[in-house]
Amino acid sequence: MKKATIVTLILLMLTTAVFAAGTKEAGAQKDVTLSVLWFNDGDESEVFLETMDDYLKANPHVRLDMQIIAYSEYDQKLKLMISGGNPPDVARITTNTLSVVVDSLEPIDNHVTDIEAVKQQYLPSMVAFATNDKGEFVAYPTEATANGMLVNKTAFDRAGIDVAEVSKTWTWDEWETIIKKVIAANPTMRYGLAVDFTPHRFSTLLYQFGGHFLNADQTNIQFNNPGTIDTLKWFKHVHDEGLVPKSVWLGSENPAELFQAGLVAGHIGGSWNINTYNTNVKDFEWMAVQCPKGVINSSVPGGKFIASFKGAKNQDEAFKLMAAFADKQHNEQYARGTFNIPSRNDAEVVYPSNSKDFEVFLEDLKVTPAFTADEWKNTNLSKITTYIREQIVEVLLGNVTAEQAVRNVDQKGAAYF
Amino acid sequence: MKRGTKGNFHQTLAPMLFLLPNMLIFGLFIIVPAVQGLRMSFTEWGVFTQPRFVGLANFRELAGDAVFWKTFTNTLTYSFFTVLLIMIYSLALAMMMHKNTIKGEQVFRSIFYIPSLLSMISVGIAWRFILGDEMGIINYLIRLMGGNGVRWLTDGKLAMMSIIAVSVWAQSGYYMVIFIAGLQAIPNELYEAATIDGASNHEIFRSITLPLLKSTLLVVLVLSTIASFKAYELITVMTKGGPGYATKLIVQQVYQVAFLEDRMGYASAMSMVLMLIISLFTIIQFKITGKEQGHE
Numbered sequence: 092m093k094k095a096t097i098v099t100l101i102l103l104m105l106t107t108a109v110f111a112a113g114t115k116e117a118g119a120q121k122d123v124t125l126s127v128l129w130f131n132d133g134d135e136s137e138v139f140l141e142t143m144d145d146y147l148k149a150n151p152h153v154r155l156d157m158q159i160i161a162y163s164e165y166d167q168k169l170k171l172m173i174s175g176g177n178p179p180d181v182a183r184i185t186t187n188t189l190s191v192v193v194d195s196l197e198p199i200d201n202h203v204t205d206i207e208a209v210k211q212q213y214l215p216s217m218v219a220f221a222t223n224d225k226g227e228f229v230a231y232p233t234e235a236t237a238n239g240m241l242v243n244k245t246a247f248d249r250a251g252i253d254v255a256e257v258s259k260t261w262t263w264d265e266w267e268t269i270i271k272k273v274i275a276a277n278p279t280m281r282y283g284l285a286v287d288f289t290p291h292r293f294s295t296l297l298y299q300f301g302g303h304f305l306n307a308d309q310t311n312i313q314f315n316n317p318g319t320i321d322t323l324k325w326f327k328h329v330h331d332e333g334l335v336p337k338s339v340w341l342g343s344e345n346p347a348e349l350f351q352a353g354l355v356a357g358h359i360g361g362s363w364n365i366n367t368y369n370t371n372v373k374d375f376e377w378m379a380v381q382c383p384k385g386v387i388n389s390s391v392p393g394g395k396f397i398a399s400f401k402g403a404k405n406q407d408e409a410f411k412l413m414a415a416f417a418d419k420q421h422n423e424q425y426a427r428g429t430f431n432i433p434s435r436n437d438a439e440v441v442y443p444s445n446s447k448d449f450e451v452f453l454e455d456l457k458v459t460p461a462f463t464a465d466e467w468k469n470t471n472l473s474k475i476t477t478y479i480r481e482q483i484v485e486v487l488l489g490n491v492t493a494e495q496a497v498r499n500v501d502q503k504g505a506a507y508f
Numbered sequence: 509m510k511r512g513t514k515g516n517f518h519q520t521l522a523p524m525l526f527l528l529p530n531m532l533i534f535g536l537f538i539i540v541p542a543v544q545g546l547r548m549s550f551t552e553w554g555v556f557t558q559p560r561f562v563g564l565a566n567f568r569e570l571a572g573d574a575v576f577w578k579t580f581t582n583t584l585t586y587s588f589f590t591v592l593l594i595m596i597y598s599l600a601l602a603m604m605m606h607k608n609t610i611k612g613e614q615v616f617r618s619i620f621y622i623p624s625l626l627s628m629i630s631v632g633i634a635w636r637f638i639l640g641d642e643m644g645i646i647n648y649l650i651r652l653m654g655g656n657g658v659r660w661l662t663d664g665k666l667a668m669m670s671i672i673a674v675s676v677w678a679q680s681g682y683y684m685v686i687f688i689a690g691l692q693a694i695p696n697e698l699y700e701a702a703t704i705d706g707a708s709n710h711e712i713f714r715s716i717t718l719p720l721l722k723s724t725l726l727v728v729l730v731l732s733t734i735a736s737f738k739a740y741e742l743i744t745v746m747t748k749g750g751p752g753y754a755t756k757l758i759v760q761q762v763y764q765v766a767f768l769e770d771r772m773g774y775a776s777a778m779s780m781v782l783m784l785i786i787s788l789f790t791i792i793q794f795k796i797t798g799k800e801q802g803h804e
Binding site: 166167170171173174191192194195281288336337338341342343344345348349352354474475476477478481484485488490507 | 555556575640641642643659661662664667747748750751752753764767768769770
């Protein structure tokens with residue numbers, strides 16, 4: 092009897108153990124639906140899907156619920172999801188969005204053993220953007236971006252100007268002389284330069300002319316400074332001279348379309364335009380050149396990231412997906428496939444073409460002052476940028492002077508700091 | 509007694525039961541958000557922060573906000589001309605097409621009605637391609653003929669005129685259908701009698717059509733006024749409210765303040781002012797039309 096009881100107990104324990112193991116196994120393989128909020132801003136969908144496919148093959152119990160939102164609606168949708176207590180598990184975010192939602196992001200520090208080792212894998216400017224006030228690393232950088240100038244090489248050639256050579260040392264004054272010759276030599280070309288209708292792209296000029304948005308310790312708005320006023324005056328001057336099309340800043344026409352149509356000789360835009368022009372421009376030769384020098388040479392750093400949120404339902408799986416996007420193999424694959432600048436230090440990307448164009452953007456990025464990244468990660472600056480854009484337009488229209496516009500911005504902006 | 513109870517049910521309770529689903533939806537999606545909006549207008553509140561009661565501070569700030577008053581003036585200008593032109597244009601279309609006297613009338617009705625089926629975003633994109641300064645079709649043709657092009661969307665006054673014209677084009681088909689229904693409800697005998705009495709077309713329109721169309725006119729007036737005060741997509745796509753503030757309406761400013769500047773409380777105060785204006789206009793319109801109908 093005693094023996095029978097012992098055997099029964101052993102059997103019972105074994106059965107329990109087997110079932111317990113089974114339960115654990117079943118728990119690990121429990122089906123998970125990962126909500127992913129996404130936007131596309133170029134031809135990168137295919138490359139992203141390849142990364143997601145790799146992740147899903149390694150994690151067959153995961154299903155992705157992708158919500159792809161137009162970028163113009165993206166920030167609003169994401170903010171409402173977060174404030175409604177229903178954030179997505181994973182979201183793609185830009186530097187602009189990052190500055191707004193930074194406090195809602197789940198720190199990567201909580202999900203890896205050696206956060207410093209993780210940070211060291213990425214470009215310093217990207218790490219700076221993705222670090223919150225507490226020093227926590229809150230988003231995996233997927234790509235670095237930079238602002239720079241792309242020019243219609245064919246148009247410069249027609250004017251007998253070797254743009255690759257002159258752009259190595261040119262200043263904005265020299266650019267003005269040169270660009271007038273280019274327009275004169277190309278009957279169908281109407282303008283010299285188009286600048287994207289965003290304060291971020293405008294800040295490329297602002298920094299070059301020695302201006303800034305915030306004070307030195309980033310604690311208050313300080314748009315009222317000589318560099319900013321000079322930039323605004325120069326920007327109005329080139330509009331009034333007909334060197335820059337009014338239809339972009341006054342009529343929100345797309346500068347990339349104007350460039351592709353051969354109507355402007357140059358475009359100050361983001362590095363992602365290399366991908367767009369590589370696909371779309373067939374009628375003329377184009378290239379990236381160093382931006383003319385104002386007081387200094389400068390670009391504006393930016394980037395895109397992938398992050399999860401505090402309170403997200405499936406954080407473990409979310410962080411695995413994010414890690415997949417940020418690992419060396421996929422980061423290189425993404426940068427190569429989409430003509431973007433990789434966010435990792437160790438990425439070795441050989442682009443199918445246009446490698447020199449990327450080098451030019453990177454050269455501009457290297458001489459860019461560090462405070463530019465600090466300004467663009469400032470949450471309060473992001474709240475005033477639309478008003479700044481409106482005030483720039485008011486200057487262009489002649490409704491206010493540059494001096495009045497910077498005072499208006501400082502007056503309104505002070506309320507946010 | 510029993511009959512009386514049954515009568516009460518048919519006369520009062522039954523209609524209420526039929527109205528209940530709509531009243532519930534109206535209450536949940538209109539009244540509750542409106543009350544919430546009013547509550548928020550007395551707070552300082554960002555999307556990620558807790559609301560803080562600030563009393564009338566938002567409304568005081570609004571009184572001295574030059575951009576708000578610019579958008580207010582723009583909204584009145586846009587609404588006045590859009591509503592006026594919609595009334596004239598859609599009534600004219602309806603007058604031409606309600607008698608089945610024009611060959612291919614059904615086709616014309618469809619052609620005029622189709623724009624009102626399109627989303628305003630599509631309409632805006634299409635017209636930006638037509639009116640764009642550099643890439644627009646009209647300016648392309650003007651330049652082909654040796655001209656310089658017209659600054660349809662980059663000159664403040666022309667931009668406002670352009671968005672009014674496109675709004676009228678896009679919405680008139682819808683109101684034309686309402687007017688056609690109103691015109692077809694007028695007894696034909698009245699026109700026949702007037703014609704026999706020797707009345708001119710102008711007299712017939714003034715003495716028969718217009719008075720009998722008054723209730724339809726009121727419906728179109730109220731609907732188009734409310735729609736014009738809420739215009740958002742078309743203007744955002746065509747001009748982004750520019751150049752400068754030239755075509756920016758209150759609704760655009762509310763969006764900017766709420767979602768870009770993260771000032772939900774202040775944006776709610778703006779929305780409350782907008783709601784008051786719309787209510788005021790609607791009451792005035794009802795009063796005027798009601799008074800005139802009462803005199804008859």
